[in-house]
Amino acid sequence: MRACFRSAALALLLAGCVRPPPEAYVPGGSSATAATAVAIGSNARGEACRMLRSGGGAEVFCGAWESPSARVRQVAGAPVPELAARATTAQAGRMSCDAPTPTTVLGGQPAAVMNCRRHVGGWPAFALVATAGGNAYEADGVLPALPAAERAIGILAGLASPEGALPPSAALDMMAARLSREAFGANDLARFEQLMTLGREANQAERFVAAETAYRAALGAQERMLGAGAPDSFGPMIRLALQLSNQGRHPEAEALFARAAPLAGRASDPLARAQLQHYRGLHEANRRQAEAALAAFGQAEALYGREVPPELRSGGAGSRAATLATGANIVDPLAARAVVGMVEVRRNRAAVLRSEGRIAEAEAASAAAAQLAAVAPGLPGADLIAARVARTTGAAADSAGAPARARGEFTRAAARFARGAPRSRPYADTLLLEAAAAADAGAPAGAILNVCRQATAVLRELREGTTAQSIAPCVDAFARSAGGDSQTLLAEAFEAAQLAQGSITTTQIARAAARLSESARNPAAGAAIRQRDEAGRRLATLYRARDEASVAAGRGGGPSVQDLDSQISEAQEALIEADQAAQTAAPGFAQLLQSVASASEVFAMLEPGEALASVFLPPEGAGWSFVLRDGRIAAGPIGGTGTQMDALVQRLRASLEDGNGEKPFDAAAAHGIYRALFAEVAGPLAGARRLIVAPSGQLLSVPFGVLVDTPPPAPTGHEGVSFLLARLPIGHVPAPASFVALRRAGPSRASQPWFGFGAPLPVPVAQAARTFPASAQCGRLLAALPALPTAGLELQASGQLMGARPGDQRTGRAFTADTVRRASLRDFRVLHFATHGLLPGELSCLQEAAIVASPSPGAPDATNALLLAGTLLDIELDADVVVLSACNSGGGGAGESLSGLARSIFFAGARSLLVTHWYINDAAATRIVAYSLRNLQQGQGMIEALRSAQLDLARNVAGGSHPALWGGFGLVGPGPSGRAGQTASAGPSGG
Structure with missing residues (x-):
């Protein structure tokens, strides 16, 4: 038996795939807008561009790219030739430019343009200088963005008008990235408040990644100003913790909550302790720990209540009359914030109670939130507060069996979100709730379809998915309206249903497949995209290192936070450089990263x-x-x-x-x-x-x-x-969308047929124990993994059947994590692992899935015996098939079809994966894999090759007809097509 250790709860699904409940949002705070973006037409490729102001300059974003296509800066005035000389000097570290060509822009304004080439990769770029409106400007970027950069200069100079304002949510991700770069570079004090406001706006729009970026930069800025562990770093720290929790990254969130808790009592904000309990309650709600969430909300309400005017605490008619009689809003900002906090806590409580089926209590809590919001006019972010309260009230009414009343509340909430957070995730989600209530209330199909089309259009625009339960009424409405015949409505139903199928796996497959497609067109383009991905991972690694260093600094040790901040600033600029290189090399790449296929x-x-x-x-x-x-x-x-x-x-x-x-x-x-x-x-x-x-x-x-x-x-x-x-x-x-992406990528262009790894040596007890010093049990479990005597035979037979070279495998002592990392694997069409696989739920000390290799002799621990999923992201493949002949590599009984291990291999460049869905008999696994590869080599498509091998075992091997033996293998991905289109015709029908 190719065995792994079983667990009742296999932690396969990366928690970032799980949507947080409706209560997982923090109070709005300031109503100031941190992010504004305007449409400025198209670039030379016809992609729509938008401009985001940045001080006296701007960043231009085109198409679906995440980094700016061009950047514009206002510079000290000078004649155009001098501007061009200064620009050439300024850009010398990044690119080499030809002599400037004099020209005019914006209907006659003097300018000069330079054709440039980036030092990294040699990709073409431009530099532009101009004087306009009495000011001087300098711009640079990818070549197609040159006309958009010219229009941006015109808008900055007051000589041109934008083509229209974009919804705030359209700018949040861009603004978070820009302010983060500025905060980690210089001018911390000037950026801190902008970052905090942006974080609130991104959180309210449910753009949790953008909110994380903003709060992380704000925390870094404040720690640089006040020192690590300063009490007032509590604010950005607690908000960052919640954004991580909202993404399902609960261990990271827990670590930040633990850091923030001792600071709450010493922070200058009087509401710090209330916020700590409030956000902990939201975190527990994200973890589906209802009782812990309700207890924390109770403490938070009591703490907020100390700052709420006594006449408002009850939220009844008398308090409303008293407030209106004075004709006054709440003047004290602290009291106003406390009221907002109390409204949100009551609303959060209602959501949790409803999820627990305590409907009467949920309605009471929702009513209390609505009453308090109604008697406190002038609250900051009033539209969004009213929208969230109405949405929660509608949800409670729906659970109470009153769909007509629920529909009315959802309609009001959607109208409020349309004003306060237009074209945002909360707006789309509320429209879906409205559609569901309308269907329950017996509304005409046309009215339901209209709301559904609005919601799905916003989600497609945002490139976001939703839950199956949320989109179900719309899928049902489209499909039933089609009457089984209208292909247009069925296509709408099919596409709406996919909004619930997006996942980390789907995203990584799309990215890898698009990279492979571009590589087939131009290998240099594929390299540019991979460098962009590596730059992104390096930045994420530095962020994690900074978190750890900040904790250590608070204890008086650890690496220099200042050094890491400098590295982060450099990494952010490197990411932009890499992204712009990818824009030039593979202009259609970003558009291919879709989660919905028509x-x-x-x-x-x-x-x-x-x-x-x-x-x-x-x-x-x-x-x-x-x-x-x-x-x-x-x-x-x-x-x-x-x-x-x-x-x-x-x-x-x-x-x-x-x-x-x-x-x-x-x-x-x-x-x-x-x-x-x-x-x-x-x-x-x-x-x-x-x-x-x-x-x-x-x-x-x-x-x-x-x-x-x-x-x-x-x-x-x-x-x-x-x-x-x-x-x-x-x-x-x-x-x-995964099928479309993988099929579009085409077959592997690798020259060699096969490479194999496997048959690891067992890990010695002492090495295993030192690998997990905090857990003796984890060490014992790792050391207890048995040898796999048939794995070497499987690899030997598979290599021979595939016509591989004798040296194209690493087994036994030669199979270590370092061996895999160092191997040049892009040249092989099939990559084969025959070993143990470990999932986080099976070895609790692991935070990610791993392939088990051999330990290094004499090493202090067995780290080199664990090839972690994250490490596989750095391996470059161009493989038709990767065989994971390891137990449960497909993910067992969890919701995702793939473990984190398989996701990483897809991202590395696999077009299909042969995985197992349960613990396969070792002899059966060896035969099925070897015969599948033989059939592939003989011309069958991979799907047909696997089927033939499974049927052979069921029909021709004594005792092999039980589906537990032949049925556990599955091919994920369409796989390579057969040269001869061969298929097997007979099947297992009772042994």
Whole structure:
């Protein structure tokens, strides 16, 4: 048995994929706007550009790129030739420029333009100088952005007008990055308040990454001004902690909360202790710890209440009359902030109570929040406060069975969000709630579709997803309105359903596949994109190092925070340089990073007779199965809720997970899943020659080949059972967009067929113990991993079958983490790991998944025996297939189809992954992998090659017919197509 240690809760799904509940947002504070952006037309490629002011200059962003395409600066006045000479000197460290060419801009303003080449990569760029409106300007950037830079100069000089203001949410990410760069460079004091305001705005727009960037820079600025551990660093620290929690990065958040707690009592802000409890309550709500959240909210309300005027605390009619009689707002800013805090705490409590099914208490808490907000006019951020309160009140009404009242509240909330946070995530989410309430209230289909189209348009514009439960009413409305016939409405339903399928896996696959596509067009472009990714990871690493250094500095030791700040500033500029190089080298790259694929894009990538089945399954209520084949979409309701399907999945996996076939196969559960998913779309599947499945929820942990497509002869047992794998080859993808991205990438261009790693030596007990000094149990578990005697045979046979060179494998002592990191693997079409895999839930001391290698002899610990998922991000591949012949590499029973290990390999450049979904018998694994690769080498597509190997085991090996033995392998990704289109025709039907 290729074994790993089991755990009741496998921590496979990166927590950043989990949406925080509606209460996970902090009070608004200042109503000042930190970010404003304007539209300025298009660049030379036709991409829309927007301008973000920066002091006396501006940054220009075009298309979907995250870094500026051009930067404009106001400089000291001088004649144009002198401006050009100064610009050439200033840019000398970054690029070499030709002699300036005199020209005019903006209808006759004197200027000069220079063609330049960047020192790194030699990519073309421009530099522009001009005098306009009595001022002098200098600009530089990627060549297509030159006309946009000229318009930006015109706007700054007052000689041109922008084409329109953009919603504040459109500028938050850009502004956070810019202010962060400035704060880590110079002028800390001038930027701190801007960063804090921007953090609040980004948080309120639910742009948690932008809020994290802003608060992290604000914390760095304040620590530089006041010193590490200063009491008043509490403010940005506690807000940063919450943004990490909102992204599901709970351990990081916990560490910051622990740092902030001792500072709360000494901070100059009188509301610090109230905020600590409030934000801890939000953090506990994010972790789904309801009782802890409610307890923290109770403490926060009491602490806020000390600063709230007594006449307002009750929030009743008398207090409203008293307030209105004076005709006055709350003058004391501290009291106003306390009132906002109390309103939010009451609203947060209502949301948590509703999630716990305590509806009457939730309605009471929501009403108390609404009453207090109503009797306190002039609160900062009044529109957003009213919007959030109305949304919470509507949710409570909906849970109480009053959809008409809920719809009214959601409509009011959406109108308020449209004013306070237009085109934002909260606005879109509220529209989805409005659509659901409208459907429950029996509103006309046209009204529901109109609201749904508004919501989905905003989410697509923001490139954000949502939960399956939130989008379900809209998917249902589109699909049912289609009547099974309207292809336009079915396409809308198919695309709306994908808004719930976005994940870290989908994003990384899209990025890697786009990089591979660009590499095929121009290898230098692929290199530029990889350098951009590496620059981003380096910056993230420095941020983490700074967090650790700041803690150490507060204790009087550790590395220099100042040195790290300098490195961060340099890394931020390096990221811009790398991003601009990628913009030049691969202009369409950013546009390829989509999480939703249109039906037309899927059809363009499907081969004749090939079908893609996308399963949309919310937890409550029925979902839909969409089948796309030969230019048409079919859709059918699923015969069960997400909860019911999860129960069937658990039953099915329980009969398979031993990997040895010792338990009776639950044929009834396997057929129940198949019937529920495909009974209404049986026609398009009947004649398909290959099936690509994009599941959802717990279905991601099921290889669809083990489903039973006809009623079984008995509820349990595999004798006489008709498996879906017997009918057609099956591949899996996390989402339709992943299928499009991977198929678009094309086949590998590597010259060599195969490289293998595996058969690790066991880790000695002493080395394992020193690897995890804080946990003796982790050391014992690592040392207890057994040798894999058949892994070496698997690699030897696979290499021979693939025609690999004798030296193209590393086994035993030669297989270490360093060996993998140092290997040049881009030249191999197939990369094969035959070893143990460890998931964080199986070895609790690991924070990420790992491949187990051999320990280094004489090393102080076994660090070199663990190839972590994060390390694999730095490996460069151009592989058709990566084989993870390691236990449970597909992710076991968790919601994601892939572990963090597999996600990293996709990001490194794999087009498909052969993974296992449970603990596979070692001999069976060896045979299936070796035969799959033989079949691939002989001309079958990878999906067909795996199927043939599985059927061979089931039909030709004594005792091999149980699906626990052959069914655990699954191919994620479409895989390479066969040269001869060969497929196996017979299947396991009872051994």
